[in-house]
Amino acid sequence: MVGAGCGYQFSGKGEAFPQDVRTVFIEPFVNRSRDVGLEGDISSALKGEFHRQGQLLVVDRLEQADAILSGVVRAFDRRVVAVNRNAEVLQYEAALVVDITLRRRSPDAVLWQTRGTRLTEVYSASRGAVVTTSPEFRSGTLNPSDVRRFTDIQLTETLSQDAKERLMEGFARELHHRLVERF
Secondary structure, three states, X not given: OEEEXXXXXXXXXXXXXXXXXXXXXXXXXXXXXXXXXXXXXXXXXXXXXXXXXXXXXXXXXXXXXXXXXXXXXXXXXXXXXXXXXXXXXXXXXXXXXXXXXXXXOOOOEEEEEEEEEEEEEEEEOOHHHOOOOOHHHHOOOOOHHHHHHOOHHHHHHHHHHHHHXXXXXXHHHHHHHHHHHOO
16 A cells, blocks of 8 residues: 655644544545445544554533544545556556645634545456465455456455445554644
């Protein structure tokens, strides 16, 4: 996974994460991509990561929160990054672009904000391009024997879904890290 940010803006630059912020409400992200349901995937990944890490308690109701995390999915796209000499696709890159804001509920104030954060994940598109010993493959849902049984279309769809899940998990991990550890 590759993460690159365009235009990070930290309103508390150089300061520690606010000690009085202990609970967070995660608003459903606005989804401006063509990938229906992506906002739910992001919310689930964020809630799971925040629960695992434990530094901030995720609450279900806005009025219980010290802070509100919101965001906009600007894009979720896939593009070809490698082809063979017969112009057959070997690899795709999935890219997620988001804007994120953490604001204090009361009084309403922006604590942290980023625009155009871009995360990418490369995945195979044909049996010949799959490396079954790679960490990405091993962390997915396929076994090496599945690769031989699937058509390239079935394999690409499965690997695309695995890449999407890795992007969501990586996004949640990176966001939590930026908020809590590198505020």
